[in-house]
Amino acid sequence: MATRMGTEATPAVTASGARTAASVSKHAAPSRNATTAAVGAGRWIVPAKIAVFVAALYPFARIMLFGFTDRLGANPIEFITRSTGLWTLVFICITLAVTPLRKLTGWNALLRFRRMVGLYAFFYAALHFTTYFWFDKWFDLAEIVKDIGKRPFITVGFAAFVLLIPLAVTSPKAMVRKLGRRWQTLHRAIYLIAALAILHFWWMKAGKHDLILPKIYGVIVIALLGWRLLAWARDRIRQRARS
């Protein structure tokens, strides 16, 4: 679920944001120093990816550890549902933040982490949903369908999860190439997913009169969506001015 990954990465730019030796050589013979710098700068990407991969497993490891040491509290199902739900939202927000951060810092290497972060959002959403239909509803399909139809916060949560599935399925690079521009259009669904996730969180907490966290995440998502809208409007104006 690497939103707009393929389309935004500049081919002549390496993971670290440095130009590749190949791209440089198209225009001029690269100096030995330039080539060495590009190769050297790209070296850290694999350890960095491993570090992000391990760090993103922390919420899962914490649930496991608490489970095995009997520290999930009086209501373990609630603990797991809430923890996985919140982490799904966190990873959705990080995925959305990659492009603004990349554009603000000029650090193109950030794109190399987006697919992984997006897939982690799906991983925690799948755990969240599994906890619900397994431990909460005990695979009672009729009860689940009834619940999805009856409780609006479950309806929108379910819609967000269903929309995440095609993004996860089309995240491999081969799919990015195969779908071309359609891939980009499909992956814009992440904005709708984020909005549904906030609504899900908001409605759930509204019943408990505890809207602090939904408000914080709501502001984050609105800021990220707003940034994208402004960037889109600015590009359109520039295109028109050019033509």
Ligand code: HEM
């Ligand atoms: C992208 C999809 C989803 C996201 C981002 C998400 C996010 C969240 C969040 C942030 C919470 C509250 C955590 C807290 O209290 O701190 C939550 C709770 C919950 N979610 Fe989701 N959710 C999603 C999908 C679903 C789905 C598909 C279902 C079930 C069909 C579901 C069922 C629940 C339930 C039962 C709770 C706990 C309610 C309670 O403890 O009273 N969620 N979710």
